[in-house]
Structures are given as C-alpha cells and as structure tokens.
Amino acid sequence: MDKRRCAVCGSPRVDAIINGLPYCFKCGSKLIRLHIVNFLHALKREKLIPSTVEIPEP
Numbered sequence: 264m265d266k267r268r269c270a271v272c273g274s275p276r277v278d279a280i281i282n283g284l285p286y287c288f289k290c291g292s293k294l295i296r297l298h299i300v301n302f303l304h305a306l307k308r309e310k311l312i313p314s315t316v317e318i319p320e321p
C-alpha cells in the first residue's frame with residue numbers, strides 16, 4: 264500500500280505533486296488557482312499592482 268493518493272480528496276489518480284504532496288488534476292488545478300489568487304492579493308497589498316486590477320474568485 265504505497266500507492267499515492269490525492270491529499271485532498273483521496274483519489275488514486277495523482278496527476279501533480281505540489282509542495283511534496285500528491286494531488287489529482289481537479290484538486291491540483293484548484294490549488295494552483297488559489298495560489299495565484301493569493302499571490303495577486305499579496306501583490307495588491309504591497310502595492311506592486313494597481314488596486315484597480317480585478318482578482319477573480321478562487
């Protein structure tokens with residue numbers, strides 16, 4: 264039983280390893296999207312991008 268499973272939903276179909284954790288395609292893409300949104304929020308906080316830039320909901 265050393266088969267890797269998605270760290271979020273437990274799916275045996277692992278398509279990506281993010282930060283050392285396995286994820287299926289669905290959870291992996293969701294996580295990446297969340298990371299990008301958080302990153303954009305951080306840029307906005309640091310005033311590295313204008314506050315008029317619209318950030319999509321994750």
Ligand SMILES: [Zn+2]
Pocket residue numbers: 269270271272273274286287288289290291
């Ligand atoms: Zn999953």
